[in-house]
Amino acid sequence: TYHLLLFFEKLKHTYETFEMFNRTYSSIQNILLGGDRLIGCPYHNDGIVLGSKGQLSYCAPKSKEIGNALEGSSQNIYKEQFAEKERILRENCSSCIHDYHAPITPREIAIEKNKELYAKYLNIEYAQKIVSIARWIKKIPKVASKTRIFIVGWYGTETVGDKAILGGIVDHYKNLYSNAEFVIGSIYPFITERTCMELAIDAKVVSTKTFDLLAYAKSSDIIVMGGGPLMDINELFVPLLGFKVAKAYKKKTVVFGCGIGPLKSERFETAVKDILKLSDQIKLRDKQSIETAKAYGIEKEIEFFGDPAKKYLTKINATLEVEKENILSCYLREWTFEYFNGTKDEFIVAKHKLEEGLAALIKEQADELGVERIELHHMHNFVIGNDDRDFSRYFIQKYFKDDKRIYFNKRLSTVANIAESMKRSRLNICMRFHSVLFAHTLETNFIAIDYTLGGKILNYLTDNESLTHLMKVEDILNKNIQPHDM
Known part of the structure; x- marks a missing residue:
């Protein structure tokens, strides 16, 4: 199904x-x-x-x-x-x-009218008026003895990394509150319901594209912006409006394990500043994001917490029993324009060169190690956010069509099976941010491709003193495909 x-x-x-x-x-x-x-x-x-x-x-x-x-x-x-x-x-x-x-x-007309109504009010431009609207939304009853924690973010489009983030946040609050009741706001609830099943999380999943966002923001004890980047996307309305309503009803607000950026648009940057100002507690995942928040004028205490996925991954690592195999594993993604500094025409040229360089790097490392298989695994399986399987099919067809070593993993990805694939491999070539975090946390041999051009991947490796694993895009474009100091 x-x-x-x-x-x-x-x-x-x-x-x-x-x-x-x-x-x-x-x-x-x-x-x-x-x-x-x-x-x-x-x-x-x-x-x-x-x-x-x-x-x-x-x-x-x-x-x-x-x-x-x-x-x-x-x-x-x-x-x-x-x-x-x-x-x-x-x-x-x-x-x-x-x-x-x-x-x-x-019936369909009524559904479409409701979508139009939600879209009209659920956006960052309506932040100043959202509390007035929320007054007309009924509170959701709760058991007085329970602490309701409403976790929002980019759930519903989650990567494997986002799944691990959710697992880490839920574990954190379970340790703090024995009576915790979890509600998770999701852009596509069927995706997050699947995530909860995979992670054995007992939670109610509600849509953040409806007024459920406002109802649970005013009816929960704590609302948490649960990890991921605060960046240039329209869905910033989710934490912004949720926090606005929560503060009006004297609820606790937490930014938990997020990074800041990339932010190129002034309207999105303003939204991020407002989210941070509305937060009672701020836990950021990297030191550069802390410096950015301070530059925004945030004077309250900011905790360097790291990425919540890391603690969850450390927990499950002890349960994984995997034997090493003679394989090289890749965790690639399509390079997209928001991570490029230049024109779209320049980006098209650079993107093609990067793909050629990646293919050359993979073949060179596979030959040097003498591996039996080159496996392509996927950190994301959903069309929203770019399904990595689509990129792998294209990449194999263009650069590995006649390479008998290539293996395409068709299975849906979970935190556990991605972790197992990394531990099994002699070398992991990582592009998705959380593939880098996974490979490092699991103490594997890996190369990190910094497609963010000095963003979250560089920040993570810097904070964890692991820059020897870094490979810059410019090095691949210039055919200097040896990882730094490896």
Whole structure:
């Protein structure tokens, strides 16, 4: 089921351009998640099935035969058997997953109107008015003896690293509060529900694209911005509005294990400053982010906490029993424009050179080590945020088409299976930020490709005195592909 949910979301974002078909895919997803069919059906008003021998039925998948056109008037048969049509509507229509497309229904119109309403108010431009809106939102009842902790962030688009962050934050608050009740705000709740299942986290998952964000912000004891970067993305409204409402209702606010940047837009930088000012407690993941926060005029105490994923990974590492194999493993991602300083035309040229350099680096290291396999693993499996499997398919086809050593891991990625793959490998070539953190924390042999051009990867390796593992993009572009001091 989860694979299908991912597949239909990818269709909607990368392939299908016809809105009617996208509504059908959303309806199928809703049924897969346990809900009802959202779309209409042409058989409701405009269709009938005629078989090769004259058989008539109201719809192809669910209707019994209602008569035969060779034996009587089709029109009379259609009109006289409505009890069967009513039975289908009563017993089958709400759960029918067949992809019959139809014009938009009143129910779908209502859903779209709600989305428009949420989008109007849930954005950073509405921060000054959000408390007034929140007053009209009902509080969510809670057990007085429990401490409700509302964790928000980029959940719903989480990478394997974000999963480990969530695990680390939940463990932290479990140790502080034996009576903790967890609620997790998610952009795509079905993704985060899967994460909770993988990590055995008992939590309620709610959508941060609805007014549930405001309801739980005013109804929880603590609201936590749970890790990841505070950077140039529209979803900064999640912690900003959540913190605004929480402070109005005298709730505790925490920035937990976040980094700051990249920030190129003034509106997003202002939002990050406001989030930090609204925070009762600030725990940042790297020292450079602390300096940035101080430069923003934040005078309250800021704790250098590190990344919460690190503590979670350390905990599970003791449970992993893995034998070393003669393989080289890669954890790559597509290089995207927000991490480049220059024009888009310059970026296209640099991106192509980087890919060529990466391929050369991988082949050189594989030859030097004499490995039997080159394995490509994936820190992210969702279309939002760029599914790393898509990049791997492209990368293999372009640079490793005839290399018999190449192995593409098709499995969905978890914290445990990524950690196991790293411990099994003789060398890990890491590009995703958390792949660097994983490889370092697990004490493996690794090369860190700093696609952030002096951002979070450099900051992490600097804070952990591990710069010997760093490889700069400029070195790859200039064909100087030996890691520094390794």
